[in-house]
Each structure stands twice: as structure tokens, then as C-alpha cells.
Amino acid sequence: MPVEIDIDHVARLARVALTDDEKVRMRDQLAVILEHAAKVGEVAAADMPPTASPIPQVNVFRDDAPEPSVTHEAALANAPAEVDGRFLVPRIAETGS
Amino acid sequence: MTELCDLTGSELASRLRGGEITAVELAESSLGRREALDDRVGAFLTPTPEVALERATELDTYLSTGAPQSGVAGIPLALKDVLTTRGIRTTCGSKILETYVPPYDATAWTRLSGAGSTLVGKTNCDEFAMGSSNENSAFGPVHNPWDLAMVPGGSSGGSAAAVSSGMAVWALGTDTGGSVRQPASLSGVVGFKPTYGRISRYGLVAFASSLDTVGTFTRSVRDAATLLGVMAGKDHRDATSLDADVSDFADGIDAGVAGLRVGVLAEAFGEGVEPDVAASVRAACDRLPALGAEVGEATLPHAEYALSAYYLIAPSEASSNLARYDGVRYGLRVEGDDSIEMMFRTRGAGFGPEVKRRIMLGTYALSAGYYEAYYGQAQKVRTLILRDYAAAFERFDVLVSPTSPTTAFPIGAKADDPMAMYLNDIFTIPANLGGVPAISVPCGLDAKGLPIGLQLTAKALDEATLFRAAAALESDLGLELRPPLLAGV
Numbered sequence: 390m391p392v393e394i395d396i397d398h399v400a401r402l403a404r405v406a407l408t409d410d411e412k413v414r415m416r417d418q419l420a421v422i423l424e425h426a427a428k429v430g431e432v433a434a435a436d437m438p439p440t441a442s443p444i445p446q447v448n449v450f451r452d453d454a455p456e457p458s459v460t461h462e463a464a465l466a467n468a469p470a471e472v473d474g475r476f477l478v479p480r481i482a483e484t485g486s
Numbered sequence: 487m488t489e490l491c492d493l494t495g496s497e498l499a500s501r502l503r504g505g506e507i508t509a510v511e512l513a514e515s516s517l518g519r520r521e522a523l524d525d526r527v528g529a530f531l532t533p534t535p536e537v538a539l540e541r542a543t544e545l546d547t548y549l550s551t552g553a554p555q556s557g558v559a560g561i562p563l564a565l566k567d568v569l570t571t572r573g574i575r576t577t578c579g580s581k582i583l584e585t586y587v588p589p590y591d592a593t594a595w596t597r598l599s600g601a602g603s604t605l606v607g608k609t610n611c612d613e614f615a616m617g618s619s620n621e622n623s624a625f626g627p628v629h630n631p632w633d634l635a636m637v638p639g640g641s642s643g644g645s646a647a648a649v650s651s652g653m654a655v656w657a658l659g660t661d662t663g664g665s666v667r668q669p670a671s672l673s674g675v676v677g678f679k680p681t682y683g684r685i686s687r688y689g690l691v692a693f694a695s696s697l698d699t700v701g702t703f704t705r706s707v708r709d710a711a712t713l714l715g716v717m718a719g720k721d722h723r724d725a726t727s728l729d730a731d732v733s734d735f736a737d738g739i740d741a742g743v744a745g746l747r748v749g750v751l752a753e754a755f756g757e758g759v760e761p762d763v764a765a766s767v768r769a770a771c772d773r774l775p776a777l778g779a780e781v782g783e784a785t786l787p788h789a790e791y792a793l794s795a796y797y798l799i800a801p802s803e804a805s806s807n808l809a810r811y812d813g814v815r816y817g818l819r820v821e822g823d824d825s826i827e828m829m830f831r832t833r834g835a836g837f838g839p840e841v842k843r844r845i846m847l848g849t850y851a852l853s854a855g856y857y858e859a860y861y862g863q864a865q866k867v868r869t870l871i872l873r874d875y876a877a878a879f880e881r882f883d884v885l886v887s888p889t890s891p892t893t894a895f896p897i898g899a900k901a902d903d904p905m906a907m908y909l910n911d912i913f914t915i916p917a918n919l920g921g922v923p924a925i926s927v928p929c930g931l932d933a934k935g936l937p938i939g940l941q942l943t944a945k946a947l948d949e950a951t952l953f954r955a956a957a958a959l960e961s962d963l964g965l966e967l968r969p970p971l972l973a974g975v
Contacts, residue, residue, distance in 0.1 A: 394850060396846075399846050399849050399850045399853070400846065402849050402853060403805060403833075403845050403846055403849040404809075404812070404826070404829045404830055404833055405830065405833045405834055405837065405842055405845060405846070406830040406831050406833065406834030406835075407834060407842070408834075411839075411842070415842070415843065415846060418843060418904055419843065419846060419847055419850070421904070421905060422797060422843075422847060422904060422905060422908075423847070423850070423860075425793070425794055425797070425905060426794045426797045426798050426847075426851075426860065426864075427794070427859075427860075428790075428791055428794040429791055429794045429795050429798060429860070429863045429864045429866075429867045430859060430863055431791070432788065432791055432866075432867060432870060437866040437869055437870070438866070438869055439862060439865030439866050439868070439869060440865055440866075440868040440869040440872060441696060441865060442682075442696040442726070442921075443682050443696070443868075443872065443919070443920055443921025443922075443946075444682060444683045444726060444728065444921060446725075446726070446728075449725040449726075451722055459589050459590065463589035464589070464815075466587065466589060467585075467586055467587060467589075467815070467816035467817070468815060468816065469813060469814075469816075469817075469818075469819035470819070476814055476815055478814055478825050478828070479821065479822055479823065479824050479825050479827070479828050480823075480824050480825065481824065481825050482824035482825065482826050482827070
């Protein structure tokens with residue numbers, strides 16, 4: 390049974406603007422994909438530990454010693470807009486769209 | 487006619503060392519091949535002929551002093567466009583990074599560059615490495631050198647096509663769900679994915695961080711081992727890079743398969759696998775006992791759930807990794823009345839349909855109320871896959887299956903059916919979930935004359951055994967594969 394997805398809600402969370410056509414197509418396609426993906430629910434007991442990564446290492450630290458990073462110029466080189474050596478963006482809205 | 491650009495890296499390194507050829511001659515051979523063919527193939531997004539000739543000229547001067555050289559020095563190399571190259575445009579196949587020029591080099595590239603590699607260009611790929619056909623590139627598809635109407639596979643289609651057609655002697659790709667092995671299989675070259683963590687991911691633009699792996703396209707198994715030897719090793723800039731011994735991976739590569747336990751995966755020959763593919767892979771397996779291998783039947787009981795788990799884990803991680811493309815610091819910006827509106831519009835305009843699909847899928851799978859049922863559950867399946875591999879590797883040293891259920895398909899044939907496209911990776915995905923090394927070697931052609939690939943998988947960090955088995959098969963099969971396209975050059 391196809392899954393019902395609130396496309397508008399998900400698009401808002403993802404900050405991706407979709408046209409109406411895209412929304413319709415996306416709703417159908419995601420429903421089909423999720424139906425297949427939901428197969429994962431058929432296996433595994435509740436006590437099966439999850440695996441986030443295939444390698445054994447965790448909590449990899451380095452010495453807290455400063456190292457050179459990118460220069461100011463390099464960091465700004467791809468900026469769509471800049472002013473006074475800072476990234477220039479449209480005003481930050483008080484509430485999200 | 488076979489030219490310099492069609493030879494293997496090891497053969498060319500030997501000729502360079504012996505003074506029979508110069509690095510400039512070799513660079514010109516690959517560059518010339520690209521000029522002759524790439525308007526029909528579409529493998530390159532950013533060719534770098536000036537850089538290539540400059541480096542080759544420097545190298546020739548260095549070599550004339552008699553100084554020792556690495557096995558990669560002077561060999562024309564292409565890089566998939568998701569690997570950053572300082573000062574050279576890196577697009578990830580996306581409009582959102584169409585003019586992006588990175589301020590840093592990927593470690594994999596730094597190591598090859600430091601050893602004298604000649605960079606011939608950045609190759610076309612599916613957008614942000616998401617796809618199995620290279621039809622998701624924002625800059626046009628790649629055409630398979632074996633039949634220009636067919637896809638080369640993906641997501642590293644450009645790198646596969648470049649090596650297959652002689653435009654590069656070898657190339658790097660990235661493999662998250664099969665994106666090196668599957669295009670290698672469809673394009674008739676060797677495609678290798680090392681153990682996760684072997685090669686630093688610093689500079690590999692992130693798609694799915696627990697799955698992404700730098701891989702190689704070469705014309706021989708030995709060449710893959712050579713490249714790995716230069717790139718592998720801990721990098722403090724990548725917390726997931728392994729502190730494992732970097733041996734000479736080509737050492738013992740000709741030892742053969744006597745005594746090796748080979749497990750042929752039972753579930754990999756069923757419905758959905760083209761008859762020619764199944765027959766060709768089985769025929770190759772049937773040659774192994776004569777070479778001294780013990781061949782048996784293996785199984786990964788939960789492999790049927792691997793695809794589902796992958797299409798939850800990878801998009802989830804991607805939704806997080808691609809959040810950085812917001813029009814603020816780099817890349818495309820579409821203006822808005824406020825920053826949030828700017829971000830919505832930038833991402834709506836900058837991402838293609840497959841990328842949007844996966845971001846949405848991942849966002850949904852991680853959202854409140856759904857996390858446990860989808861992402862959480864997929865991670866449990868991942869544990870099961872790891873356990874399946876552990877059990878299989880108790881009984882076998884290498885596992886065998888077809889790399890891809892089909893050979894190359896026509897451009898446009900599966901573009902409207904995401905699920906059909908995802909099924910291309912059904913045999914490659916488990917190795918990404920398990921983090922284990924795997925390699926695709928050409929094992930024949932189908933009735934249409936399209937390449938078939940056989941995949942070998944070994945346990946984590948056992949690349950030596952993987953290369954040994956692959957090299958033995960490669961040598962025994964003795965295939966001389968040359969795309970018909972090259973008849974005219």
C-alpha cells in the first residue's frame with residue numbers, strides 16, 4: 390500500500406522550493422520508493438543493535454593545536470556576494486517561510 | 487591501432503623509466519584521443535590540457551636526471567568531478583556548483599599529484615554522485631564507448647568512459663552504492679572499491695558519509711593496486727580514515743588462486759539478471775577449479791534487504807550533507823526577499839530531479855515520527871548485512887557475483903522509473919553497507935557486444951587477496967577488450 394507523504398511539510402524541512410508539477414510527481418515517486426524501502430521493517434528484532442558506520446573507530450580526536458586554515462581571500466573567492474570581507478546575504482527573516 | 491594512451495599504467499611506467507617514451511608524448515596521446523572522441527562521448531566536464539602538458543614537461547626534466555619515479559608518475563589521470571582540485575572548477579555534475587572553484591585539493595589527488603600524476607581533466611558524473619547511468623548530470627549524459635546510444639553506467643560514467651576509450655590511462659571515481667564498479671562493468675574496464683576508510687574522503691564532496699569511497703578505473707588489476715598504494719593511508723583531515731598498514735598491494739598479485747576458497751553467491755543469478763550476464767559470470771567461475779581454487783556456494787541471507795536499507799541510509803545522509811548548498815558562501819544563489827526564501831529558491835533551481843528526490847526521501851526518513859521506522863530500522867539491517875559478511879568470510883576468502891544484473895542500456899530507457907534505475911545497484915550495494923573491498927573485472931561480452939563484469943568481494947582490509955583472485959581470473963580469461971569506437975581513430 391503506497392505511503393501518504395505530506396510533500397509540502399517535507400519540502401519546507403528540506404528548504405527546497407518545488408513547482409506544483411514537481412510536487413505531484415514527487416509524491417507519487419516517493420510513495421513507490423518508500424513502499425520498497427519499508428521492507429526493512431520486515432526484518433530484525435527490536436534488540437538488534439543499529440550500525441551507523443562499517444568501521445570500528447569512534448571518538449577520533451586530534452591534539453587541540455591550531456593549524457593553518459584557508460585564507461580570508463580563499464574563503465570569499467566563491468561568494469555570491471560580499472561586503473567588507475564578509476558574506477553578504479538578504480535580511481534574515483524573523484520567522485521562517 | 488593501439489596507441490600509447492591505450493596501454494596499461496604499468497606498461498607505460500616501464501617505458502617511461504626505460505626512456506623509450508617521454509611524459510609529454512604520453513600526455514599528448516591521451517589529450518589527442520580526447521580531442522578526437524569526446525564530442526561524441528561527453529566524458530569530460532573540464533579538460534586540463536595545459537596543466538597536463540606543464541606537469542608532463544616538468545616530469546620529463548626530472549626523469550632526465552635519472553631520479554627514481556613512482557609507478558604513477560607521468561601517467562594520464564582523470565578525476566571524477568566530485569573530487570576537489572584547488573584552482574580547477576569542480577561542479578559535482580550540478581548547476582548549483584557550476585562555477586565553483588575549490589580552495590583545496592582532495593587528499594587522494596594530492597597524493598597522486600605529489601607522485602607525479604598527469605591530470606588530463608575532471609570527468610562528468612551523475613549530480614552529486616546520485617545515479618547509475620550518468621543521465622543525472624546537469625551538463626549532459628555520457629555515452630558508452632562500446633555503443634554511443636547506451637549509458638556507460640554511473641554515477642562515475644565519465645571516468646569509466648574516459649578509461650574505456652583511451653582518453654585517460656586511469657581515473658578516479660567514487661563508489662557509494664556501486665558507482666565505480668557498475669560503470670566499470672558496463673564500460674569494459676576494471677573498477678575497484680577499497681575498504682571504507684582506506685583512502686581519505688577529505689575533498690570527496692560528501693553524498694553519504696558512511697558509504698562514500700574513492701575508487702579507481704583501470705585497464706588491469708595491477709594498475710588498481712598501484713593507485714591504491716599511492717593513495718591509501720591515514721589522513722588526519724578525515725576522522726574516518728583508517729590507521730591500517732599500507733603494504734605494496736601489488737606484492738603477491740600473481741600468486742594465483744591455488745587454495746583460495748571462492749564463494750559464488752547463490753542469490754545473484756536469479757530473476758532480473760540477463761541470461762548472457764549470468765552465463766558469462768558462471769563460465770568464468772567454472773574456470774577457477776582448474777586454477778586451483780576451491781569453489782562453493784555462498785549466501786548473504788539479508789542481501790534482499792540491502793537495497794531498501796541503502797535507499798533509506800544514503801538519502802538520509804545526503805539530506806544532511808547537501809544542506810550546505812544554500813546560496814550563502816559558494817555556488818549558485820537565486821535572490822529572495824529574505825535569506826530563507828533565497829535558500830528555498832536557490833535549492834529549487836540548483837538541484838536536479840534525482841537529487842531533490844533523494845533529499846526529500848532522506849528528510850522524510852529522518853523526520854519526527856518516522857526516524858525509527860525508516861532510518862533506525864535501516865541501520866539494523868546494516869548490522870545484519872555485516873553479520874552476513876562475517877559468516878560468509880568464515881567459509882570463503884572471496885565472494886563472486888555479477889557486478890550488474892544487466893549490460894549497458896539505452897540512454898533514456900530507465901530515466902522515468904527511479905525504482906528500475908535503483909535496481910542496477912542490487913549486487914554492488916551490500917559491499918558499501920559492509921564497508922568491504924570489491925572489484926569488477928570484465929569477463930566477456932553479451933550477444934549485443936556489450937561488456938559484462940564479474941564482481942569479487944573480500945573481507946575488510948583484505949585487498950591483497952582480492953587483487954590476487956582478480957588478477958588470476960583476468961590473466962586466465964585473457965580478454966583483449968577494445969570498443970568498436972576506437973576502430974576509426
